Amino acid sequence: MKKIAIIGLGYVGLPLAHAFSARYSVVGFDINEARVKELNEGYDRTLELDEHQMEEALENDMKFTANLDDIADCNIYIVTVPTPIDKDNRPDLTPLVQSSQSIGKVLKKGDVVIYESTVYPGVTEEVCVPELEKTSGLKFNKDFFVGYSPERINPGDKEHTVTKILKVTSGSTPEIAKKVDTLYKSVIVAGTFLASSIKVAEASKVIENTQRDVNIALINELALIFDTMGIDTNEVIDAAATKWNFIKLTPGLVGGHCIGVDPYYLTYKAEELGYKPNLILGARQINNGMGKYIAEQTIKEMIKHDKKVKNANILVLGVTFKEDCPDMRNTKVVDIIEELKSYECQVDVYDPWVDPNEPKQHYTHGIIANPFESEKKYDAIILAVAHQQFKVLARSAYEKLSTSEAVLIDVKGIIENPTWRL
Ligand SMILES: NC(=O)c1ccc[n+]([C@@H]2O[C@H](COP(=O)([O-])OP(=O)(O)OC[C@H]3O[C@@H](n4cnc5c(N)ncnc54)[C@H](O)[C@@H]3O)[C@@H](O)[C@H]2O)c1
Known part of the structure; x- marks a missing residue:
């Protein structure tokens, strides 16, 4: 009988555990x-x-534990731990190495370990497998086997949930690949795609996010160019998108745990192999510069509207990395705030999705109480994240929060006639 352990219960691991709990222990x-x-x-x-x-997961007898002994009798281990980058944008494989060491301590003959974390091609077999072998004393592809099946969920997206997204699968031998594929097929309603090897499956995931990063960078670069020409980028995109093969994207901040991070996994490996990935790194640089650019445009607009910059009160609405979710990892709204502070502006941040009492791991400035219920007035308001709560408000609701001649900066295209929009 299959008994599955999910290692790492975050945005990816928990929904996956819930999906498997409907059919397995x-x-x-x-x-x-x-x-x-x-x-x-x-x-x-x-x-x-x-x-x-x-409730469903708990009723299905699903257990959550921090004790390794509780997963010792499992025979399938699925790893969904973070794959961050360090301060120099290099892959930090510590969680993958440590979780592999933990699994190694309980690994038995016949067990299968499936990795889901996003990595560069080669990590599963060249980094994780040696750790499993070392700690368990077992032999790879003889005593135990591995698989790789990248996760494709989108935090906050209630439509494309884990079982509704087609899943790429792979395994360390043809038999194990089939076994891994059958396992996922049994819970993923959208079906599976069995890749020809683990490296192909690893590469397929990292290029999904790299492609998106590069495409957004192109639109961001166009926005920078059109801004200097006095042309509205969004109007240009609407016109261009009337052609069937134009990829319609809008300019914006690229944060989070995936799109702004995963390309560095690929560029790291490429550079290690002697190839300089100029396009991918250039895209990263453009996207990383957008927060500073938005702050600079805010300052310019304030000057145009005769607002004093030093000690100006600025309200930033939204601080999560994307709309309608509480995920603050690698949020680029922080870059806007930092830049404004360097001009000695007083910045208040409000986000209805973020618990003001949460430990400030990703962000240190604090969150204010709902400004729409307060009397404080601002010299500039930046709509940084398109949360539903902000989208439903009329322009007048924002004007009420402003000193005369409101400077309304719209990063996400959600209010009518903003002073400036990206
Ligand atoms: N968040 C997404 O939308 C998304 C989408 C697709 C793929 N991914 C990838 O999936 C992986 C996981 O991402 P996430 O968003 O779920 O991360 P997360 O930070 O939300 O969750 C990871 C969990 O792993 C735990 N953990 C860390 N080290 C561990 C260890 N040694 N043993 C056991 N648990 C450990 C952490 O405590 C945390 O709860 C990453 O590689 C990410 O790139 C994420």
């Missing part, structure tokens, strides 16, 4: 004891699973 393992406690109490702070789904 599942144990969720995480080193974060506070997270495990909350999950056992039926609360998911990432909001990927609602109360009802948490």
